[in-house]
Amino acid sequence: MPRSLTTGSPWRVILTFSVPLLIGNVVQQLYQFADAVVVGRHLGVDALAAVGATGSLLFLLLGFVWGMTSGFAIPTAQAYGAGDAAAVRRSVATGTILTAIASVVLMTVGPLLAGPALALMRTPDALMADATVFAQVSLLGAPTMLLFNYLAALIRAIGDSRTPLVFLILSCGLNIGLVILIVGFLNGGVGGAAVATVVSQAVSVALCLVYVRRRIQPLHPRRADWKVTRADCVAHLRLGLPMGFQASIIAIGTLSVQVALNGLGAASVAAYTTASRVDSLAVALLQSIGLASSMFVAQNFGGGRPDRIRRGVVQATWMSVAVAVVLGGTLIVFGPALIRLFVGDGSGDVVALAAQMLVVNGAMYWVLGPLFVLRGSLQGLGDAVIPTVTGVIELVMRVGAAVVLGSVFGYIGVVWSNPLAWVGAVVILVAAYLAADRRLARMPSAPGIVTPTTPIALVGPTDGSMTVETVVTAPVPLPKPARRARRVGSRSR
Template sequence: MPKVLTAGRPWRVILLFAVPLLVGNVVQQLYQAADAVVVGRVLGVDSLAAVGATGSLLFLLLGFAWGMTNGFAIPTAHAFGAGDHAAVRRSVAAGTVLSAATSAVLTVAAPLLAGPALRLLQTPEELLPEATTFAVISFLGASTMMFFNYLSAIIRAIGDSRTPLVFLTISCVLNIVLVVTAVAGLGMGVAGAAVSTVLSQGVSVALCLAFVRRRVPVLHVPRAAWRVDAVELRRHLRLGLPMGFQASIIAIGALAVQVRLNELGPDAVAAYTTAVRVDGLAVALLASLGLAVSMFVAQNLGGGRPDRIRRGVVQGMGMSVVGSAVLGVVLVTGGSSIIGIFVGEGERRVVDMAAHYLLVNGVLYVVLGVLFVLRGALQGLGQTVVPTMTGVIELVCRVGAASVLGAAYGYGGVVWGNPLAWIGAVVLLAPAYVAAQRRLALQPVTGDVGEPLAVRPPRRITRIRRRGPSVRRARRSRVPSA
């Protein structure tokens, strides 16, 4: 149910909001891992590598859609924090229109580009047929992913992070059942895995719509609100497009990595694919804290509470650093055992290569935790330039690692792309956030997200001084005697 994030201890509010996101991301990663286990063990390492070869391409387009829908929800959170329910409904209408338009473009264009794009990425010929099948089906079902992400984002924008978790869990359990049935039972191959994902996400969309209709009146859009004007659309695009492009820029770096991996052979592709699935569990946990901080900042921006924004970001940073250190220790010490779950016997080389990836990334998870919190805070403040620039920095670092370090050191050089990207991004984000906090304390209020917010005047603190004995004696002297 709707919940304001503008009251209560910041760390507690952020943590309670983040926990369902954490669990949801773990559930999502687990069902993706279940896909990998089923495909890898039933169909073999080559089929697992074929699915993995599509990862960067899917991330390029679907990641753009995911980032953009989260951007569309920021004005919704701002309006809800300000208590303006009419603005909430206008924001929902604008985001829905833009999400529908993006879904239509992806559904029509992306399947036609899948095959040529995979060839351009130098996907090994033995992997190309299955990789193309998986990508085409995934793109045809892009609208289900798009609308589930958008509906989840606007529900979270009004302070409810639990309900999307429930629907996501139902979707993930359904997906696992469908994957086992389609791949292991019906023999549909990688096509069965892709179809299962699309169907399960379609069910989650239906559940979200039913919940909003029955339980969340603030998100009901009246007929008049659907006449969205150009100003409202531009306002949402100003936040949604940079967040989408940021994800796409990162994906371009992943594409460069994929090209290098394809040149190194199927074992490298399979190892990297498996390691990314395991690494994704840890990254998802840290990303959840970043998203929680973003929604917290957005609502408090609308509510005029810059003091809470500052304290919430600092406390969120502390939680993220501790969590990332624990995750790093787990993956560094137990990486090989975890990787062994995904691949069958006799694939020791794949296991060793994947475990090396987890070692390099796990040691530097603390940097990633700081990155997510700072970037989430800036996005919640409505800033788009610096977060987008961090995407460019990550692109340069990943491409550099793939092309330079990959050429010199092979697979061992490629895996350094992520840590270098994280370090480069934090170097830009830290001073940008400090500058944003200083401006937040000085600039006047305006009505829109991303524009300056006035700081409330400082509360006048009245100190109550204890009256000394001379005062008490004077008072007694004025009391008439009996």
């Protein structure tokens, strides 16, 4: 059910909100584990490598729209924190229309690009046929994945992170059952694994729609709300496009790593793919804290509580470091055993190479945790520029390391591309957030307790008008100090 993130101890609120996200990400990664285990055991290491060879391409094509649709939910969270019900409805309608358009475009164009793109990536001939089929089926079903991502983001934007978890668990359970049935018993091949994912996502979309219709009145757009204006679209795209671009930049770096791996042979591709499955579970846990921080900051920024934002971000950063240390140690110790779940005991070279990646990444998670928290917090403040810049830095460092270190040291050089990219990005994020924190310190806090039913007028640096409408129709970045005097004098109570 809807819940305000503008009251209560910040670290408790963030932790409570993030726990369902943590569980959801674990469940999601577990069903991806199940996919990989079924594919690897029933279809062989080459089939598993073929699925892995599509990862960076799908991340590039799907990641942009995933990032964009997640950005569409931030204005909704800001409007909900400000208590403006009309603006929440308009935001929902605008984001839904834009998500639907993006889904249709991706479903139409994506399958046509899959084969040529995989060829440009120098995908090994032995993997090409299965990789193409898996990518095409996944892209044809992209609308179900994107719509679920957007609907789940909307529900979280109003403070409910538990309900998307329930739907995700049901979807993952269905996906595991379908993969076992289609791949294990019906011999559906890697295309069958992709079909199972699409069908399970479609079921989760239906569950989200039914739940929103019956239980969450604030997310029900009225007929007039569907008449979105150019300003509405621009405001949502202003956050959505940079977030999508940021995801694409990271995906391009991942694609470059994939190209470097393809030149090292099938064993390296299989090892990196398998290690990535294990690694992604730990990374997803850290991402959850970052997402919780983003929603926390967005609601409190909309509710005029810079004091809570400052405390919450510091506390979330320390939580992410603690979690990162535990996760890193766990993967370093138990990584080889987890790898054998995918490929068995007969692929010793794959296990050894994959374990190397888990050791390198696990030792550097303490950098990745704060990266997610600071990036999410800046996005919650409406700042899409710095997160995009850090994405560019990650791209440059990841590609440079993959090409240069890969040519000198081989597989282990490619593996180091990810941690080096994290270091480059977090340096910029720390500096950017410290600057934002100084501006937050100079902002006045709304008196009393802010709830979603208490509208608060905030300044939006557009035409000088001081209304709640400005906040939610145009998610604004943190005001510059020069605007402080006008902001204080114009705040309505």
